[in-house]
Every structure is written in C-alpha cells, then in structure tokens.
Amino acid sequence: MRDFVDGAVFNYEQGARARKLFAAVVLAALDDAIADDKKFGNGAEQIARWARSRDGREVLSCAGIDPNERVVKGLMDFVAKGVRTSVALSREESERRMAAELEAAAEAA
Incomplete structure (x- = not known):
C-alpha cells in the first residue's frame, strides 16, 4: 500500500512540474x-x-488551460494591454492596479 501511495504522489508531482513547464x-x-x-x-x-x-x-492543454475561444480572446486582450508577464505577475503591479481601482471607485461615489 505504501508503495502505491509513494508512486501516486511521485506521479502527481511530476504532473505538476510538467504543467508549470508548459505554463512557462x-x-x-x-x-x-x-x-x-x-x-x-x-x-x-x-x-x-x-x-x-x-x-x-x-x-495550453498541457498547461491546464482549456483551449477555447474565450481563452483566445483573453490572451489577445492581455497582449493588447502591452504589459509584460513578469510585470503583470509582480506584487507591485497588483498593488498599483488595486490602488487605481479604489481611486476610481472613490471618484465615482
């Protein structure tokens, strides 16, 4: 039983690594x-x-993303914004976007 569990965990970890590679x-x-x-x-x-x-x-499938038309439109919108992925995924960019949204909500109120 223990060998089965170890094998399942190993396979899961290998799958997670492969998904991360394809996401990259x-x-x-x-x-x-x-x-x-x-x-x-x-x-x-x-x-x-x-x-x-x-x-x-x-x-996209290997990265765990369903390759449908909605995803294609999202990828196109992301490219149209022109923000590189390293910047978009950074904490500073997230904080800047959140501050801009809060400011816009305060102006609307």
Whole structure:
C-alpha cells in the first residue's frame, strides 16, 4: 500500500512540474506576442493564431488551460494591454492596479 501511495504522489508531482513547464511556455509566447505588438503592431493576431493552432492548443492543454475561444480572446486582450508577464505577475503591479481601482471607485461615489 505504501508503495502505491509513494508512486501516486511521485506521479502527481511530476504532473505538476510538467504543467508549470508548459505554463512557462505560454508566458513566453505572450511575451513574444507583446514584443511583436510593440514592434510590428500584430501581436494580438499572432497569439490568436498560435492559440488556435494545433501546437498552441496542445501547449495550453498541457498547461491546464482549456483551449477555447474565450481563452483566445483573453490572451489577445492581455497582449493588447502591452504589459509584460513578469510585470503583470509582480506584487507591485497588483498593488498599483488595486490602488487605481479604489481611486476610481472613490471618484465615482
């Protein structure tokens, strides 16, 4: 029984590592699309084409993301904002966004 539990835990951890690896590939694709958007102005179309491709759908699935049209639109919106993934995922950016939302709510009231 113990060997079965150890094997199951090992397999779960391996799966989690694989999902993180594929999630990193998705973040890299987003950064590339943002760079293309700044340079050529076609980043949103690039990420949409990639996400709808066979390889893109496979990578999104392996990252634990359902590759549907709603996800594609979300990726396109993210690229259109032009904020790199490292900045968007940082604590400072989250705090800045929260402060801006609170300020907007205070002005509306």
